[in-house]
Amino acid sequence: MVALVLMLFFPLWQKQQAATQQMAEFTVLSLTHQKAGQTVVAKNTIYLAIMAGVGMVLAAMSLFSYKNRHLQVRINLLNTLVLAVMLLAAAFLSLQGEKFFEPAVRGQYGLGFYMPGLALVFNALATRFIRRDEALVRSADRLR
Numbered sequence: 001m002v003a004l005v006l007m008l009f010f011p012l013w014q015k016q017q018a019a020t021q022q023m024a025e026f027t028v029l030s031l032t033h034q035k036a037g038q039t040v041v042a043k044n045t046i047y048l049a050i051m052a053g054v055g056m057v058l059a060a061m062s063l064f065s066y067k068n069r070h071l072q073v074r075i076n077l078l079n080t081l082v083l084a085v086m087l088l089a090a091a092f093l094s095l096q097g098e099k100f101f102e103p104a105v106r107g108q109y110g111l112g113f114y115m116p117g118l119a120l121v122f123n124a125l126a127t128r129f130i131r132r133d134e135a136l137v138r139s140a141d142r143l144r
Helices: 001-011 046-064 069-098 110-143
Strands: 013-017 022-026 030-035 038-044
Touching: 001 046, 001 110, 013 069, 013 110, 030 069, 046 069, 046 110, 069 110
Parallel strands: none
Antiparallel strands: 013 022, 022 030, 030 038
16 A cells, blocks of 8 residues: 555656657656657556556555455455556556657666566555454364
């Protein structure tokens, strides 16, 4: 959940060229290309922020449904799907940004680009430990 909050505040990708005063920036809200301080292209990417919000809500729901481990696992699997789509969309849009100017010059991925992947890893770990806990409870029930 924290990784997705950080994603909202850090840029996902940037590309600058000082000689021609061009800059391209990709955040969860927009993909923009500026030339000499004026916006040439502005693409709305608010759906990434919406997916991050959905991922945060699903993570909170999973966290607070600790009494029902089966529901937790299902919520985590749905969250995995949302995070994977968000990661693929971010990668696709950063590749679109590379085409704005000087395709030979590569842009730099920001901290926000890695946050959905980190959230995906933590979600997988949570699912693994929930399943391990369920197996432990089932083995304890057999002993009674």
